Amino acid sequence: MGLTGSGGAQVGWDERWLGVRGSPSLMATGGGLAGHSLMAGGSARAQTAGGGVVGGPLGGDGVAPSDEGATTGWRPLSATASSVTPSMTPTHPSQLSGPRRGLAIGTSFVPGLVVHGTGHFVAGHRSTGWKLLAMEGAGALGVVGGFAALAATGASRRIVAPVTSVIVASAGLFVISGLADIYGVLAPEGGTGSPPSVLPWVETQVGLRYVYDPVFSYRALSVIGADVRVGGLRLNPSGWFALDDPNKRLRMLAGYRFLGPRTPKKGQERPLGRGDGSFLEMEGAVTHHRYGSEHFEVTTGELSLQGRLDLHHIGPTLRGSFAELGGGMALENYAFTRSTEANMLLLMRFAFGMYLGHTGYPRGEAQVFYDHRHDGYVGGLKMTGLGSGVPGHFGAEGRIYLSPQWGLLLDAQVGSAYMGGLSVLFRHGGKP
Numbered sequence: 001m002g003l004t005g006s007g008g009a010q011v012g013w014d015e016r017w018l019g020v021r022g023s024p025s026l027m028a029t030g031g032g033l034a035g036h037s038l039m040a041g042g043s044a045r046a047q048t049a050g051g052g053v054v055g056g057p058l059g060g061d062g063v064a065p066s067d068e069g070a071t072t073g074w075r076p077l078s079a080t081a082s083s084v085t086p087s088m089t090p091t092h093p094s095q096l097s098g099p100r101r102g103l104a105i106g107t108s109f110v111p112g113l114v115v116h117g118t119g120h121f122v123a124g125h126r127s128t129g130w131k132l133l134a135m136e137g138a139g140a141l142g143v144v145g146g147f148a149a150l151a152a153t154g155a156s157r158r159i160v161a162p163v164t165s166v167i168v169a170s171a172g173l174f175v176i177s178g179l180a181d182i183y184g185v186l187a188p189e190g191g192t193g194s195p196p197s198v199l200p201w202v203e204t205q206v207g208l209r210y211v212y213d214p215v216f217s218y219r220a221l222s223v224i225g226a227d228v229r230v231g232g233l234r235l236n237p238s239g240w241f242a243l244d245d246p247n248k249r250l251r252m253l254a255g256y257r258f259l260g261p262r263t264p265k266k267g268q269e270r271p272l273g274r275g276d277g278s279f280l281e282m283e284g285a286v287t288h289h290r291y292g293s294e295h296f297e298v299t300t301g302e303l304s305l306q307g308r309l310d311l312h313h314i315g316p317t318l319r320g321s322f323a324e325l326g327g328g329m330a331l332e333n334y335a336f337t338r339s340t341e342a343n344m345l346l347l348m349r350f351a352f353g354m355y356l357g358h359t360g361y362p363r364g365e366a367q368v369f370y371d372h373r374h375d376g377y378v379g380g381l382k383m384t385g386l387g388s389g390v391p392g393h394f395g396a397e398g399r400i401y402l403s404p405q406w407g408l409l410l411d412a413q414v415g416s417a418y419m420g421g422l423s424v425l426f427r428h429g430g431k432p
Helices: 077-084 098-109 118-123 126-153 160-186
Strands: 002-004 010-013 026-029 202-212 220-230 233-242 247-259 279-291 296-310 321-335 340-356 363-371 393-401 406-414 418-428
Touching: 098 118, 098 160, 118 126, 118 160, 126 160, 160 321, 160 340, 160 363, 202 406, 220 418, 296 340, 321 363, 393 418
Parallel strands: none
Antiparallel strands: 002 010, 010 026, 202 220, 202 418, 220 233, 233 247, 247 279, 279 296, 296 321, 321 340, 340 363, 363 393, 393 406, 406 418
């Protein structure tokens, strides 16, 4: 790319310096060499082949005036710089040409499900692609190393919990990096939605769930709950009651949010958040589950750490998506008619999700997840072979608000049992 002066000399940008040193140089060919520096003081000078100096301090309109006898003409520098400086930011995948975007989407599945980040490499976002590939590699290494450790030690009870934690967390990295690659090339520029800037003080739910479990006789359950927040503090009582069997599950959860969106302070009108839904929260809970027809009860105490990271921190194409990871331990006490039994329970969970909607309504979020706990209505995953019941369960959840106060929660999970249902949500306080 070049500029032609009035004397016929062609002045071209030496693009080797663009974006590197911040002071592009102009080279004149066919008549002399012109040096051009964008100085901090706002001046520009050019030297002709004959030794004369062309130009001087920039005028108010950004034009470098010519000296007497000079034949080199100039365009306004602001216009020239903007017209020749290349964009250093890759084009968003949604703005690519049809064939190339289709290729990026296709390769995010094949071979992208095996080599994560392939879709981003094809779309030109190499930095994000390398990060996703590194996440996949770390995840695969953790899973393989974890199973190798279990095999080498005969799954010793002393190490099975920490090693399983590594395996589940590593599997989360593997799954999340693959889903993030697909999301990044499919999502519109700016993402599918934005996180809420503040949280409501109170959110209640009333709903129904249907559970199919061949071992137990209950099928339909009513669900009630309330999520109460004040600043970083949280209380979440909930109850599940079978409508066709004497089965009920009562739970009280308390938590504290160290980082992330909170409820607004009293009288505060401005949002607290900055477009980031990432959080870190400590949770403790006590659960009592009574199986009336089977004549036993289970009481569980637990402590866990839960976190969420908005994935735009990894790459701009991932804006609007998030990943979650949590872990902890629980102590269960089984009370039978004539005996009791204690058991330790490993808590691990990971999820990939996306925000839905930027402004107005409907607005919410959706996620798919894996939960390693076995003490709920879904239990552990039922498979053929020796591994049946060892993994936890999978699920999908969608939370969508149709107005500032009213919304719906859709829930589906599969493990040794199948569960699905719907809740009506009502919230008050703040302006999420």
